[in-house]
Amino acid sequence: MKDTNKPTRVSRSGGKLLYVVHMLLFLSLGFVLGMASIDKFPYFNIIPFVVPSLPSPKPSAPPTPPPPPTQKPQMGLMSFLPPSGVIHNMTDEELFWRASMAPKLRGTPYHRVPKIAFLFLVRGDLPLRPLWEKFFAGHQELYTIYVHADPSYTGSPPEDSVFYGRMIPSQKTKWGDVSLVEAERRLLASALLDHGNERFVLLSEACIPVRNFTAVHAFLAGSATSFVDSYGDGDCRARYDRYFAERTNITIEHWRKGAQWFEMDRALALEVVADEPYIRMLRGFCAGRWRCLTDEHYLPTLLSLLGWARNANRTLTYADWKRPQGMHPHTHEAAEVTEELVRRIREDAGDRCFYNGARNGICNLFARKFAPDTLEPLLRLAPKVMGFG
Numbered sequence: 001m002k003d004t005n006k007p008t009r010v011s012r013s014g015g016k017l018l019y020v021v022h023m024l025l026f027l028s029l030g031f032v033l034g035m036a037s038i039d040k041f042p043y044f045n046i047i048p049f050v051v052p053s054l055p056s057p058k059p060s061a062p063p064t065p066p067p068p069p070t071q072k073p074q075m076g077l078m079s080f081l082p083p084s085g086v087i088h089n090m091t092d093e094e095l096f097w098r099a100s101m102a103p104k105l106r107g108t109p110y111h112r113v114p115k116i117a118f119l120f121l122v123r124g125d126l127p128l129r130p131l132w133e134k135f136f137a138g139h140q141e142l143y144t145i146y147v148h149a150d151p152s153y154t155g156s157p158p159e160d161s162v163f164y165g166r167m168i169p170s171q172k173t174k175w176g177d178v179s180l181v182e183a184e185r186r187l188l189a190s191a192l193l194d195h196g197n198e199r200f201v202l203l204s205e206a207c208i209p210v211r212n213f214t215a216v217h218a219f220l221a222g223s224a225t226s227f228v229d230s231y232g233d234g235d236c237r238a239r240y241d242r243y244f245a246e247r248t249n250i251t252i253e254h255w256r257k258g259a260q261w262f263e264m265d266r267a268l269a270l271e272v273v274a275d276e277p278y279i280r281m282l283r284g285f286c287a288g289r290w291r292c293l294t295d296e297h298y299l300p301t302l303l304s305l306l307g308w309a310r311n312a313n314r315t316l317t318y319a320d321w322k323r324p325q326g327m328h329p330h331t332h333e334a335a336e337v338t339e340e341l342v343r344r345i346r347e348d349a350g351d352r353c354f355y356n357g358a359r360n361g362i363c364n365l366f367a368r369k370f371a372p373d374t375l376e377p378l379l380r381l382a383p384k385v386m387g388f389g
């Protein structure tokens with residue numbers, strides 16, 4: 001092409017019309033030349049729609065050979081989907097913000113296998129770890145593990161353990177305190193970063209599974225609800241305390257209590273990490289007040305404030321409150337661990353528990369509290385009674 005077609009700079013005062021006329025002339029010339037050249041390039045059957053380039057300030061340089069193709073980093077989908085580990089340097093604020101992001105599209109442009117995130121809120125060691133190892137064995141694709149231990153804890157499971165390298169950056173917690181809720185939210189947020197995680201289970205070092213992985217996965221994957229324990233003032237549960245409701249702007253109709261050990265779906269987990277007003281209020285009001293028992297009030301009350309209907313209002317983690325030890329449920333010792341006990345836990349109140357609107361005979365998937373010395377008898381019973389190991 002000759003220089004006659006060099007685009008002319010149009011001054012603003014020259015008006016748009018002159019510019020449009022120039023453009024049309026230029027485009028029609030390009031079209032005519034393009035048509036004419038089709039004869040010479042018979043295989044080039046797409047007419048290029050040439051867009052004029054902006055005037056270049058430099059005189060045209062002698063043609064240089066094209067630079068060798070460089071491997072520029074490009075954005076990909078998979079690079080951000082499964083995080084490579086659980087270690088990060090984000091503050092809570094940064095972590096929750098990032099975790100609260102959710103795709104608007106329902107489908108996924110990749111094969112997504114819904115996983116269960118097991119969130120272990122512990123002090124340090126996991127004395128029942130060998131039992132859990134047997135529980136998880138052979139199901140790598142279907143679960144992820146996150147551990148929130150006391151920040152002072154320096155131990156580590158062996159390298160061949162499924163718990164190895166799964167300890168998230170943590171902060172100090174105190175019984176009954178809002179810091180426990182912060183730890184739960186930290187665990188949820190860490191697990192939300194993995195878009196494969198669909199259900200989220202909170203456990204402690206004193207928890208055990210009472211069914212095998214296949215049964216647990218099928219139960220959770222098929223459930224239409226989350227399982228967050230929740231009872232209110234009218235539910236005649238002795239442990240309900242009005243103390244808190246009467247001192248905050250949350251009214252008694254919304255005030256709920258429940259065992260801390262939840263199981264929830266992704267939609268609810270997102271709501272929990274995205275909550276700002278209520279956690280801020282509890283943080284302010286409950287500092288130094290153990291009677292708040294924030295860990296037992298926050299979640300069920302949040303659900304009630306959100307009007308969250310997809311909740312079974314019960315936990316899937318058995319605890320023996322018939323024999324409380326102070327403010328805690330009974331802790332099982334080795335001598336108590338029998339086939340009969342495990343069967344009783346598995347069948348506990350089975351006729352009263354609803355699952356997707358019907359009674360299916362299953363109330364508990366997990367149980368607490370089990371002392372470290374219960375490991376041996378539990379390992380012995382697991383294959384026969386619980387169906388794993």
Ligand SMILES: *[C@@H]1O[C@H](CO)[C@@H](O)[C@H](O)[C@H]1NC(C)=O
Binds near residue numbers: 089
């Ligand atoms: C956090 O880690 C990222 C990735 O390793 C790094 O680029 C960034 O500088 C770190 N930020 C801080 C505050 O340490």
Ligand SMILES: *[C@@H]1O[C@H](CO)[C@@H](O)[C@H](O)[C@H]1NC(C)=O
Binds near residue numbers: 249250277278281
């Ligand atoms: C309670 O107070 C907090 C802050 O003081 C506010 O953000 C929240 O919306 C209030 N909630 C209700 C139910 O009034």
Ligand SMILES: *[C@@H]1O[C@H](CO)[C@@H](O)[C@H](O)[C@H]1NC(C)=O
Binds near residue numbers: 308311
């Ligand atoms: C759980 O309680 C809420 C109200 O607090 C209610 O709307 C919901 O239907 C209950 N769910 C079940 C399964 O009973």
Ligand SMILES: *[C@@H]1O[C@H](CO)[C@@H](O)[C@H](O)[C@H]1NC(C)=O
Binds near residue numbers: 212
């Ligand atoms: C797992 O539990 C289910 C339901 O209790 C049972 O049908 C199945 O046989 C168990 N699997 C194994 C490998 O024992």
